[in-house]
Amino acid sequence: MDATVITTSLPALAHDLGQNPITLKLALTSYVVGLGIFIPISGWTADRFGARRVFTAAITVFMAGSLCCALSDSLLGFVAARFLQGIGGAMMVPVGRIVIFRTIPKAELIRAIGYLTVPALLGPVIGPPLGGFITTYFHWRWIFLINIPISLVGLFLASRYLENWREDCGALDIAGFALSASGSALLMLGFALVGSGLAAAWIIVAMCAAGTGLLVGYWRHAQRAAQPLLDLRLLAIPTFRASVLGGSLFRIGLGAVPFLLPLALQEGMGRNAFSSGLVTCASALGAISMKAIAGPVLHRFGYRTVLLYNALFAGLAIASYGLFTMTTPLWLMLAVVLFGGLFPSLQFTSLNTIVYADIRDEQASRATSLASVVQQLSLGMGVTIAGVALQLSNAWQGHSHIEASDFWPAFLVIGLFSAASVFPTRRLPHNAGCALTAAPQDA
Numbered sequence: 001m002d003a004t005v006i007t008t009s010l011p012a013l014a015h016d017l018g019q020n021p022i023t024l025k026l027a028l029t030s031y032v033v034g035l036g037i038f039i040p041i042s043g044w045t046a047d048r049f050g051a052r053r054v055f056t057a058a059i060t061v062f063m064a065g066s067l068c069c070a071l072s073d074s075l076l077g078f079v080a081a082r083f084l085q086g087i088g089g090a091m092m093v094p095v096g097r098i099v100i101f102r103t104i105p106k107a108e109l110i111r112a113i114g115y116l117t118v119p120a121l122l123g124p125v126i127g128p129p130l131g132g133f134i135t136t137y138f139h140w141r142w143i144f145l146i147n148i149p150i151s152l153v154g155l156f157l158a159s160r161y162l163e164n165w166r167e168d169c170g171a172l173d174i175a176g177f178a179l180s181a182s183g184s185a186l187l188m189l190g191f192a193l194v195g196s197g198l199a200a201a202w203i204i205v206a207m208c209a210a211g212t213g214l215l216v217g218y219w220r221h222a223q224r225a226a227q228p229l230l231d232l233r234l235l236a237i238p239t240f241r242a243s244v245l246g247g248s249l250f251r252i253g254l255g256a257v258p259f260l261l262p263l264a265l266q267e268g269m270g271r272n273a274f275s276s277g278l279v280t281c282a283s284a285l286g287a288i289s290m291k292a293i294a295g296p297v298l299h300r301f302g303y304r305t306v307l308l309y310n311a312l313f314a315g316l317a318i319a320s321y322g323l324f325t326m327t328t329p330l331w332l333m334l335a336v337v338l339f340g341g342l343f344p345s346l347q348f349t350s351l352n353t354i355v356y357a358d359i360r361d362e363q364a365s366r367a368t369s370l371a372s373v374v375q376q377l378s379l380g381m382g383v384t385i386a387g388v389a390l391q392l393s394n395a396w397q398g399h400s401h402i403e404a405s406d407f408w409p410a411f412l413v414i415g416l417f418s419a420a421s422v423f424p425t426r427r428l429p430h431n432a433g434c435a436l437t438a439a440p441q442d443a
Contacts, residue, residue, distance in 0.1 A: 001150075005131035008262045008277040009140040016140070017075050021267055021402070025387040028259055029192035030079040032380025034086020036184040039093075039373040040229045043365030044172055046095045050164035055095050059154045062088025066147035093372060101356055101364045102165065111295060113353050128262065132277030167365065176229035179218035184377060187211030191384040230373065231366045234359075239432050242307070243355035244371050246424035248378040250311060250351070253318055253418030254344050255382030257283070260390070260410055261321055261337075268404035269326045282334045286341025287348075294349040303354050303432050306346065307425040311418060314343035319415030322408030344418075354432065382414060389413045 006013075006027070014021040046054045065085030072078035096116075104112040134142050190207030193199045222228040235241045258280065265276035298306055317340030324333055359367045389410035394402060 001127040005127035005143050008128050008132040008273045008280065009135040009143055010263060011266050012135045012140050012273065017078065019075055021263060025259060025383050026079050026192050027082050028383045029188055029380050031082040031086040031089070032376055033185050033188045034083045035090045035376040036188060036373055036380070037181040038087050038090035039376060040180050040369050041172065041177060042091050042095060043098065043369035045091065046098055047167040047365050050166045051095050051099055052158060052162040052164040054091050055162060056155055056158050058088045058091030058095070059151050059158065062092065063148060063151035066144045070141045070144040097368050098364055099162065099165065102361065113349060128277035128280035129274060132273035132275070135273040170227050173225055173227060173229040176218060176221055176225060179214050179221055180230060183211045183214030183218060187215065188377065188380055191381065194388050230370045234363065234367055234370060237358050238428060239354050239357040240359065240367060242425045242428050243351050244374050246307065246421040247351040248374050250347055250418050250421035251375055251378035252382040252385060253315060253414040255379030256386035256414040257318060259383045260386045260407065260414070264324065264404065264407040267402040268407050269324070275330070279333045279337055282338040283341030286338040287345030290342045290345035294346050297346065298350060302430065303350055304425065304428040304430055306350050308422050310343050310347050311421045314347055315415040315419030317343055318418055319412050322411030326404055357432065386410050386414055
């Protein structure tokens with residue numbers, strides 16, 4: 001909910017902080033940078049200190065970041081508070097996935113991920129209209145204060161129901177952590193600063209170059225280390241490689257939608273925050289509807305076929321949002337976005353389950369950490385790419401401010417990224433993930 005509730009409030013946030021709405025992509029990116037830095041150590045931390053202890057600590061940090069967001073009165077302070085939220089989020093999602101993997105038989109993993117995803121999809125349903133309602137009729141600061149009671153409930157449930165699983169994890173790869181953390185942070189922030197006017201061009205180029213160099217340095221380090229922080233050797237597993245690489249391209253496209261669609265509806269078409277929130281949340285309603293049939297679809301057609309064709313449908317659906325104009329009826333927008341939510345939902349179920357198809361129990365933490373960090377960085381990269389595409393379109397058409405016609409090239413670009421995920425997944429064998437689609441044994 002926190003990821004989507006802010007999207008409809010970006011124009012109001014930008015106005016209060018004295019910034020261009022596109023510049024607020026830094027607030028979304030800083031959250032992802034926090035994820036990218038700390039997700040790599042989430043698996044090791046959970047194994048070392050216990051899943052329940054790490055999970056509850058993560059909720060506490062996230063709650064503190066939410067409070068800081070509500071109290072922020074400058075762009076720098078807000079970006080820093082979002083980064084603190086990202087640190088908390090970095091531990092929550094991977095640790096939750098590790099717990100699921102260790103307690104659910106592989107033959108039942110599709111059903112389990114489906115159940116796990118439904119409450120996660122309620123956030124996107126509630127978030128945009130709630131954020132739009134609060135921004136329109138109250139104030140955007142209350143958006144972050146609602147995280148406090150939710151976090152308190154999360155702390156209670158985790159302490160009551162979550163066991164403190166621990167595993168033998170060995171020593172922390174400190175050199176790997178330094179290289180991956182600094183490299184991903186510099187690269188992501190460098191891309192996010194493009195077109196913002198907050199840094200000179202040479203600084204942005206230097207940050208991106210340094211980040212790339214550090215990540216290359218990590219790749220070389222991981223080849224030699226006995227227990228690397230992010231074990232790139234797992235990419236030799238075909239199903240894992242297809243999920244991570246194909247999923248990264250798909251998430252670049254989809255990660256941009258919560259940023260780009262509300263901005264198009266408000267800045268380009270003059271709708272208020274509440275109205276744009278209603279349209280944005282329609283995709284999550286479509287996603288929830290797909291969960292009921294995702295399992296049977298995968299059983300019928302198999303992972304490879306679903307990942308290939310569904311990626312094309314999802315990319316086409318995302319690109320179609322660029323056809324919305326100021327005269328498009330609200331009911332038609334709702335119908336298109338709702339229908340468009342079906343395909344990403346099926347793709348996420350497929351990607352999030354096949355990633356574990358050939359992973360052994362002792363590889364679960366390392367696999368989850370590597371997959372999670374690539375996923376989150378891809379989502380953040382989607383926001384950055386969409387922002388740059390929008391700025392280039394605006395400049396190319398010579399508009400002094402954002403207009404509705406500026407958005408269709410950006411939607412086309414991110415739709416193509418999602419469709420491009422077919423290239424890594426097309427190399428999967430036809431029986432990929434068969435252990436997951438096998439009928440579960442009766443108890």
